[in-house]
Amino acid sequence: xxxxxxxRLLIGVPYLWLLLFFxxxxxxxxxxxxxxxxxxxxxxxxxxxxxxxxxxxxxFFSALHFDNYSYLVDDALYxxxxxxxxxxxxxxxxxxxxxxxxxxxxxxxxxxxxxxxxLMLVILPFWTSFLIRVYAWIGILKTEGLLNQFLMWxxxxxxxxxxxxxNTAVYIGIVYSYLPFIxxxxxxxLEKMDExxxxxxxxxxxxxxxxxxxxxxxxxxxxxxxxxxxVFIPALGEFVIPSLLGGSETxxxxxxxxxxxxxxxxxxxxxxxAIVLLLILVIPILxxxxxxERQQEASR
Amino acid sequence: xxASEASLQAGVPASVPASVAQNxxxxxxxxxxxDDVTPIVEFRNVHKHFGDFTAVNDVSLKIYPGEFFALxxxxxxxxxxxxxxxxxxxxxxxxxxxxxxxxxxxxxxxKRPINMMFQSYALFxxxxxxxxxxxxxxxxNMEKGAIEERTHEMLRLVKMEQFSKRKPHQMSGGQRQRVxxxxxxxxxxxxxxxxxxxxxxxxxLRESTQFELVNIQEKLGTSFIIVTHDQxxxxxxxxxxxxxxxxxxxxxxxxADIYENPKSKFxxxxxxxxxMIEGTINSAKAVTDETSLEFVSNAGxxxxxxxYYDCKKGDKAWLAIRPEKIEVSxxxxxGATNIVSGIVDEIAYIGNLSxxxxxxxxxxxxxxxxxxxxxxxxxxxxxxDKVWLSWTQSGGIILPN
Numbered sequence: 212x213x214x215x216x217x218x219r220l221l222i223g224v225p226y227l228w229l230l231l232f233f234x235x236x237x238x239x240x241x242x243x244x245x246x247x248x249x250x251x252x253x254x255x256x257x258x259x260x261x262x263x264x265x266x267x268x269x270x271f272f273s274a275l276h277f278d279n280y281s282y283l284v285d286d287a288l289y290x291x292x293x294x295x296x297x298x299x300x301x302x303x304x305x306x307x308x309x310x311x312x313x314x315x316x317x318x319x320x321x322x323x324x325x326x327x328x329x330l331m332l333v334i335l336p337f338w339t340s341f342l343i344r345v346y347a348w349i350g351i352l353k354t355e356g357l358l359n360q361f362l363m364w365x366x367x368x369x370x371x372x373x374x375x376x377x378n379t380a381v382y383i384g385i386v387y388s389y390l391p392f393i394x395x396x397x398x399x400x401l402e403k404m405d406e407x408x409x410x411x412x413x414x415x416x417x418x419x420x421x422x423x424x425x426x427x428x429x430x431x432x433x434x435x436x437x438x439x440x441x442v443f444i445p446a447l448g449e450f451v452i453p454s455l456l457g458g459s460e461t462x463x464x465x466x467x468x469x470x471x472x473x474x475x476x477x478x479x480x481x482x483x484x485a486i487v488l489l490l491i492l493v494i495p496i497l498x499x500x501x502x503x504e505r506q507q508e509a510s511r
Numbered sequence: 512x513x514a515s516e517a518s519l520q521a522g523v524p525a526s527v528p529a530s531v532a533q534n535x536x537x538x539x540x541x542x543x544x545x546d547d548v549t550p551i552v553e554f555r556n557v558h559k560h561f562g563d564f565t566a567v568n569d570v571s572l573k574i575y576p577g578e579f580f581a582l583x584x585x586x587x588x589x590x591x592x593x594x595x596x597x598x599x600x601x602x603x604x605x606x607x608x609x610x611x612x613x614x615x616x617x618x619x620x621x622k623r624p625i626n627m628m629f630q631s632y633a634l635f636x637x638x639x640x641x642x643x644x645x646x647x648x649x650x651x652n653m654e655k656g657a658i659e660e661r662t663h664e665m666l667r668l669v670k671m672e673q674f675s676k677r678k679p680h681q682m683s684g685g686q687r688q689r690v691x692x693x694x695x696x697x698x699x700x701x702x703x704x705x706x707x708x709x710x711x712x713x714x715x716l717r718e719s720t721q722f723e724l725v726n727i728q729e730k731l732g733t734s735f736i737i738v739t740h741d742q743x744x745x746x747x748x749x750x751x752x753x754x755x756x757x758x759x760x761x762x763x764x765x766x767a768d769i770y771e772n773p774k775s776k777f778x779x780x781x782x783x784x785x786x787m788i789e790g791t792i793n794s795a796k797a798v799t800d801e802t803s804l805e806f807v808s809n810a811g812x813x814x815x816x817x818x819y820y821d822c823k824k825g826d827k828a829w830l831a832i833r834p835e836k837i838e839v840s841x842x843x844x845x846g847a848t849n850i851v852s853g854i855v856d857e858i859a860y861i862g863n864l865s866x867x868x869x870x871x872x873x874x875x876x877x878x879x880x881x882x883x884x885x886x887x888x889x890x891x892x893x894x895x896d897k898v899w900l901s902w903t904q905s906g907g908i909i910l911p912n
Contacts, residue, residue, distance in 0.1 A: 410600055411633035413621050415647030415698070425646075429637045 244482035245275040255478050279483040289484060295462040300446040303385035307442045311393035319401035333391050345384055345455050352380050376458030384452040389445065393438035400434030433506045440499040448488055464488055542575040543751060549612045551576045551702055551734045552597065557606030559592050566592040568758035579728050579735045581745035584755035590738045594704050598627045611701060626700040630707040632691035634679040640690050641675040647698045665693040668727065685716050705737040709744060721747045742782050754778050776910050779831040786877050788830040792822050803904050806830055810873035814849045816907035827912040836906035837879035839867050839892060840899050847901035855896045869900055
């Protein structure tokens, strides 16, 4: 109680981190989103000029406006990108859950001396670059790629399928890339589960299937929710996967943002797109945190 | 299932057949000695192998309606495996298991009118106390109102009414134990299995809970089978005890018979304290039930004790004598059947009892125990005193080698 400074210092570190690497960049981006495009370096006006004194500051603030945001509403490209991103993120999360849950379940039910190895195998892809792994999918999915060659060799198809440069390829890429993020939290909840709970459920009249739905799934729910958010949130703003695997009809906000920044060099509109994306992401993140809090309360 | 549900609504225990309750001729005779009662559980030559390990070795056992039967034995003796066979979580490698005269091996665990209380309690952490108790009822074809009524009845039975909205993690170990008991009794099973139900409780709570279990069992009349490694617990709650060792049922008897008339060295040793004196049988055994038999210890002292098995002169055997049946005195007692003398090696005063460890001339030690009825001011017997140990002919029992 006497000396609270060490404690304050300790709490201060993450706040300082947030200030330096989140809040200040955020304010800069937010400011740019309120500016006008200009052919200069940097490519926007007004610039903040402290030497002009009070009048300069006044002039600076009066030059800011929300026109870029209303432009986002006017041009269908942007809200279509947001909606399409939402759709791709939701569908990808669904398939990640569909594949990730059985995977996690199998791992948690595997003999104990196998589990460490299986866990390693799930994490192993992280040892190579994300970009390279996504790039490798081009080789697999393209018309004369491994997948088509294999399917034709087996005789399932006569002519190659067009997968690369479609939304399907984007789904495959996202599900593949983010699968460990959904497997790990589900695994950790299932692994903790006392197996006698399932025996108790069967003892009380459940079939194996109803025991799964009334005991296993509710108990794994915190892991399922955490895993879904961990896939959904990065998938929503994904840029690399749609630009490498997606086609011209693949509309994702990450890609639109990139085009705005680097092709059009319209930093103000790009910044507005980024701010809106952030606001869209804040909602699921807040829900996620609220869930974690409630869960911690429950397990106390 | 329908029969148990019908009686469940009528409030009559399903497990006690009418013949048990109504036959006046048989009154006073323990149910396991009667020939007109179908056993609620029968194991017939049951074996269970896990790879090379034999968990259960040729067990045949009958348990009768209304009994509180204890399976007692050291860990790994196969008692839990037997219990899990009844619940349906293990299948015997060979042999058959009957419930109320019907072969239950083809019946899956969720269709058996048997419920189990798990060692870990296995309460569902995501459900409240009331939801836990109602869990099994919801899986039967019970109406909603009836489920609520039955849940409340169970809460009342274990005195947990005010906790119905709590989650398992918000309760103490003793409270969880009660909820687990209520949940396993809610469906009014023909048979309740209890797997080390009190293992997680502290000593004081365990003792009071034991009596409560017996009260609940007597109130409901349901047959209970309890698995425990705690002999005191088994003696307190059980009508009969089955002592198991290495997968074999060593002895099945009432608690008093298990203690007073053990049939083997293992049982005598496992239940309570016992002195084992090695020696040879010195007289032929008459065939009458309780025969006094002469016995010569390896040290050459002649003794006499009860003997219940067939043996002949010259057979190697053991004389088992409980410490509390031995009298310790400083002067040689007159007329006692069995007397040995020795030097007091150690004295342990534990308040209610004093324990004397007496070294005999041949080097072996005998433990004798006396109740301290009066406060000891000056202990009559001290270390290194020469004392006489004596016990009656019926005090000891001769057991096969």
